[in-house]
Amino acid sequence: MGNCLSGDVKGGKQAIGGVQQRPTSATTAIANNAALNDAVDFFFRSRGQYPLFSQIELTLSASNLLDCDITSKSDPMAVMYLRKKDGKLEEIGRTEVILNSLNPSWIEKITVSFQFEVVQTLVFHVYDVDTRYHNVPVKTLKLKDQDFLGEATCVLSEIMTRPNRTVTLSLTGNVRAGVNRNLGTLSVLAEETVASKTVAEINFRCVNLDNKDLFSKSDPFLRISRIVESTAAVPICRTEVVDNNLNPMWRPVCLTMQQFGTKDTPLVIECFDFNTSGNHELIGRTEKSVAELERLCLQKEAVNFVYPSLSHGRKKILKGQLIVDRFVEKVQYSFLDYISSGFELNFMVAVDFTASNGDPRTPNSLHYIDPSGRSNSYQQAIMEVGEVIQFYDSDKRFPAWGFGGRTSDGSVSHAFNLNGASYGDEVVGVEGIMTAYASALRNVALAGPTLFSHVVDRAAHTASQSLSQNSPKYYVLLIITDGVLTDMAGTVDALVRASDLPLSVLIVGVGNTDFRQMEILDADNGRRLESSTGRIATRDIVQFVPMKDIHSGQVSVVQALLEELPGQFLSYVRTRNINPVGAPAI
């Protein structure tokens, strides 16, 4: 908390909830929640599992939270977990951090699939996020570094059966030893998600806003909320803050139908003056549906803000006006739309044959050849991961390579064909990979160093060839490794070179080594990979999955593997305006 004296305002001015993905931006996590579930559900459903479920979106708000900061108020963030049968908590999602507020209402929603026949216990933790972690993607925050503000538990069906679909829970927890005090309450609102691909992109501008600051002009931002029948308004998005300006113009706001409901749902648009203390002062408000906003834009009309006057219940009409400069309605296709329309996913497999895995003749080696026929760590990984990729691969033929091994000709190769053939690196199905792996293990001596760049380049070459043939294909290179990398810089360079191609790299880590290098490659902390020449990765193409997480039951294989792939895929096709095969142009 030591930082809060130096001003608690770093960050907090950015837009939330309605930001359009910047082209070539590395942040794909937002707005892809639904797509992710799509891909996972598709996998399960095709095998007859998950008979009944629906996607539920939870909106969280809290009141009277504990104040942990000295000079200002707490900066709360909520994290939701699902309690599993064995009592372990599985993280489902996080909200954004709201600055200096003890009564936050979070804009980011958390999506969970509601299974009717299962008791789903939800656990909510509320944290005060330290100032120095602001401007850091919330997903990467280490929760143990944050101050705990309390927890609450409820059962999902309990919310769903309420008439207004809302529960208010008291926060409990051992926050400060020996002190028994009121920790405030947490409200949860559940709504079924709307499956719709419509997106409205709107440019807002205001003129003649009232001045609320004494020595400078107002620092306005807009907050858009949807009115829900049962309760008050649910905030759906917030624009960035424009400093010191009474005629502000904001970056385009991108609202999905999931956010705004229907085109006729009334939306509350409020304009606030940003205050560092968290007490944002209302400048004015207006109520307009998306359809009305569209009409405003077409007829080039402006709408006056009103100020709810306290005394007579009468409203005061202000001279400040809201103008819609641009209104565009778009269709945003989902991952499944592309896949089902014939967009092909092609997987390639690369297996680590470096000496750091240990001598295959000793039982503690990850490549151990068990005489009893039990599968080693690599075989287990290939089996489990293979099942998933086989499902999504269109022709079930995988180019399979090994790297870091001494092949029969005596030289160390960093991309040799796993099946031992000099031409033709393709194998068929998971069985094909397993057979090729077993034969490679007999014929290839483990060596080193560990270089990923050769296999990444080879995959990039394949992907670029399909580009020149203009075929609707997307490639996924699966690297199974123990995670000890010799040439970090070279790997980063290769990944940056490949970042503009229809390619994702999925790294599966086996064993228990330190995977810190892999976490850097994964670039989930929002920092884009930068090559030695100063080129920066166009988008995040890497996902790292440690196998031990899967084995300890923290996440299922499918979920872990498909966590980022749909988002990475969509970031590629959307920046290029590529539509599903045969779909009408947007």
Add this chain to the structure above:
Amino acid sequence: MSYSATMKRSLEIEVISAEGLKADRKPLKRKTYSVVSIDQKYFASKPDDLGGSCPVWKHKFDMEMPINGTVGFITVEVRYRTSGGAEKHVGYAKIPVTDFMGGFAPQGHLNFLSYRLRDEYGDKCGVVNVSIMVKPDRSIPVPLPSSSFAPCSSQAAANNHMWRPRTSSSMASTAVYGGGRVVTGVPVWCAYQRPA
């Protein structure tokens, strides 16, 4: 390569945006614009209306680039104008020609590229996002295919597997642009070698 001295390739460059612009280690609040230069020629975008450290320009223009190996880099610069009218430099980035020609980028591919901007002292001062497309060469008559495809070189014609993915690397020089129009891939990037 005697004729290559006159050979030019037309590029479609879009300066899209920049992120995290800094001046004196503080986020920039000015209305910045960007300047792209090839050889001696340059193009300036309009300044960003809103100003700030994350400007969006989305300014597209066509430029010609000689491909005889004399040009190794395209330079992108971010500048702003002070109220007095003076031009101030925020930072610049050099884009190696090989990043969008040759290598993994087939002709006609829309390359989305991002680069680290550095100021005059070499300090990091943001990231610039551009897209570059090398337009297919119009000087060579392009046979419009009657069917969905047509081979564009004798070598490709001889190879029946051309349309199968992952064949041989000899394919890498053939490029298709747009829906089925075939262009010969002139391996110009081979010519690009700067004297050390």
